[in-house]
Amino acid sequence: MRIKFPDDIKIYIACGKTDMRKSIDGLSAIVSQNFKLNPFENALFLFCGGKRDRMKALLWEDDGFLLLYKRLEGGVFQWPRTTEEVREITPQQYRWLIEGLSIDQKKAIQKLDNKRII
Numbered sequence: 001m002r003i004k005f006p007d008d009i010k011i012y013i014a015c016g017k018t019d020m021r022k023s024i025d026g027l028s029a030i031v032s033q034n035f036k037l038n039p040f041e042n043a044l045f046l047f048c049g050g051k052r053d054r055m056k057a058l059l060w061e062d063d064g065f066l067l068l069y070k071r072l073e074g075g076v077f078q079w080p081r082t083t084e085e086v087r088e089i090t091p092q093q094y095r096w097l098i099e100g101l102s103i104d105q106k107k108a109i110q111k112l113d114n115k116r117i118i
Helices: 024-034 091-098
Strands: 010-014 043-048 054-060 065-069 088-089
Touching: 010 091, 024 043, 024 054, 024 091, 043 091, 088 091
Parallel strands: 010 043
Antiparallel strands: 010 088, 043 054, 054 065
């Protein structure tokens, strides 16, 4: 899903596995009832099945929901299987996920908040 999303969009990932038979109504119910989030906000909600080769994304577009589906023909997504139910990720972490990398890069160079010359 190399679609360009708005810069101000929030991205949430449903950790663990999701029943991929669910469609718009079922996924929006998970967002509102399980995660206590508003499915109508400016946010992209990501879900993955048990095989980790399929991903669904749910996005509200002012006039209706957009449901995106991606199936990998080779490989799997490095989907977090933590006990957290939902987690907000950055656009960079989203790109890592789509490229087959873990969203928790241990060796990524961290940006500095405080800059000073010694």
